[in-house]
Amino acid sequence: MKRLMDRVQEQHANKKLIVQTPSDGTKMSAVLESFAEPYDNIYDPLEMRRKILKFAMLAWNAAIMEDWKGVNIWEEHLSILPTAERPIAREMITSLMNRKRLLFRDFNRLIVDFELIENGDEAYLSVVSSHPLSKITPISPQKIR
Numbered sequence: 001m002k003r004l005m006d007r008v009q010e011q012h013a014n015k016k017l018i019v020q021t022p023s024d025g026t027k028m029s030a031v032l033e034s035f036a037e038p039y040d041n042i043y044d045p046l047e048m049r050r051k052i053l054k055f056a057m058l059a060w061n062a063a064i065m066e067d068w069k070g071v072n073i074w075e076e077h078l079s080i081l082p083t084a085e086r087p088i089a090r091e092m093i094t095s096l097m098n099r100k101r102l103l104f105r106d107f108n109r110l111i112v113d114f115e116l117i118e119n120g121d122e123a124y125l126s127v128v129s130s131h132p133l134s135k136i137t138p139i140s141p142q143k144i145r
Contacts, residue, residue, distance in 0.1 A: 026107070028127040029114070031104065032056060032127055035060060035099065035104055046116065053114060053125070057114060060100055063097040064133065109132055110133070
């Protein structure tokens with residue numbers, strides 16, 4: 001976790017970061033794993049699991065940003081993929097965004113970063129997330145579309 005926190009601190013060097021355990025006891029690592037569960041059948045090897053979790057993180061944050069601010073953050077990420085992979089990636093992200101809105105709508109923390117570490121036969125996921133965005137008023141759905 002220290003390596004993850006050092007990386008996040010370096011990425012956000014001009015900002016003061018506050019590290020604390022969520023008051024509601026929710027571990028975002030468990031939430032992220034549950035969120036990415038539809039794709040857990042392709043979690044082997046570990047590097048594939050990392051890629052799935054990166055897509056899940058992107059879809060999670062994209063759903064929050066679209067719902068709260070009307071900002072599309074994920075389309076530009078597709079442009080870096082090979083053309084042949086874009087339709088599959090778009091379908092996966094859209095599916096995960098819908099999953100976020102349907103099953104995880106009460107979780108409004110942006111996922112800042114994560115680390116997946118292998119230790120023997122086990123893999124451990126650590127997640128750094130924002131404070132809940134509950135104080136932000138979401139924009140109307142008509143502005144999103």
